[in-house]
Amino acid sequence: MSDERAATEIAIRFHEVRKTVPGKDGPTPILDGLTADVPSGKIVTLVGPSGSGKSTILKLCNLLITPDSGEVYVHGTEVRAWKPPALRRYVGLAFQSPTLFPGTVQENLAFGRMLRGEELDHPEQHLQRIGLSPDLLTQRADDLSGGQKQRVALARVLANDPQVLLLDEVTSALDVAAIREVEQYILEIQRNRRLTVLWVTHDLEQARRVGDITWLVVSGRLVEAQATRSFFEAPQSALTQRFLRGELGGGGA
Numbered sequence: 001m002s003d004e005r006a007a008t009e010i011a012i013r014f015h016e017v018r019k020t021v022p023g024k025d026g027p028t029p030i031l032d033g034l035t036a037d038v039p040s041g042k043i044v045t046l047v048g049p050s051g052s053g054k055s056t057i058l059k060l061c062n063l064l065i066t067p068d069s070g071e072v073y074v075h076g077t078e079v080r081a082w083k084p085p086a087l088r089r090y091v092g093l094a095f096q097s098p099t100l101f102p103g104t105v106q107e108n109l110a111f112g113r114m115l116r117g118e119e120l121d122h123p124e125q126h127l128q129r130i131g132l133s134p135d136l137l138t139q140r141a142d143d144l145s146g147g148q149k150q151r152v153a154l155a156r157v158l159a160n161d162p163q164v165l166l167l168d169e170v171t172s173a174l175d176v177a178a179i180r181e182v183e184q185y186i187l188e189i190q191r192n193r194r195l196t197v198l199w200v201t202h203d204l205e206q207a208r209r210v211g212d213i214t215w216l217v218v219s220g221r222l223v224e225a226q227a228t229r230s231f232f233e234a235p236q237s238a239l240t241q242r243f244l245r246g247e248l249g250g251g252g253a
């Protein structure tokens with residue numbers, strides 16, 4: 001495939017996606033008609049006030065939840081037509097609060113492979129890639145610091161060789177130095193493996209640093225989807241301008 005074609009390929013397509021949750025006055029929309037494309041090999045940063053629907057968008061991509069109506073296509077196939085294990089291998093999700101299993105770091109790293117009856121080759125390399133010492137392999141995951149847990153959780157997702165990476169506030173528990181380090185590791189891996197990344201963050205400077213494209217989600221609606229630089233320097237929507245001034249909550253660079 002030519003680079004030109006690869007550059008315009010769509011990794012994820014949202015088509016009129018609507019999702020509701022039960023409310024006291026009936027179903028309440030938390031995503032309302034999301035239509036948007038995520039180009040292959042790009043990083044899309046998702047910003048918006050708390051509770052606006054950002055995590056919901058991620059969860060739709062790997063079948064943690066399904067839309068009430070509309071479709072989500074991953075690599076051209078609607079998510080409900082994927083076998084969940086294959087989809088979750090293709091689309092890795094790392095959360096804000098990493099959940100590691102009670103075993104050792106090595107067991108945690110090898111978990112996805114183990115489920116498929118495979119071995120994880122060179123587990124130490126998976127740790128090194130994310131800036132952790134191979135000495136940690138035999139440590140109990142419970143004994144790690146918050147920052148180490150977050151990195152091991154990321155390394156575990158990456159050990160599955162996903163093509164798409166969904167990141168939900170993955171650096172929010174880290175100190176400033178660690179944030180920049182983990183960002184650099186993610187960017188390096190993204191470039192080397194040409195991953196497509198959907199990255200939810202409350203940190204607008206981070207969204208600006210790492211994004212190729214930035215989406216603003218407010219009350220379940222996509223307000224703006226722009227090249228990251230234009231998003232921050234010349235936002236088109238009045239709502240985006242208000243968000244960036246910190247007037248909607250969760251904004252204010």
Ligand SMILES: Nc1ncnc2c1ncn2[C@@H]1O[C@H](COP(=O)(O)OP(=O)(O)OP(=O)(O)O)[C@@H](O)[C@H]1O
Nearest residue numbers: 021022030048049050051052053054055056057200
């Ligand atoms: N299973 C659920 N049941 C009821 N309400 C839900 C459920 N999941 C999400 N919601 C609600 O849907 C809205 C969107 O949630 P979501 O987690 O996607 O927002 P978010 O933008 O990621 O928020 P934050 O930035 O605070 O993490 C919120 O109001 C949330 O309370």
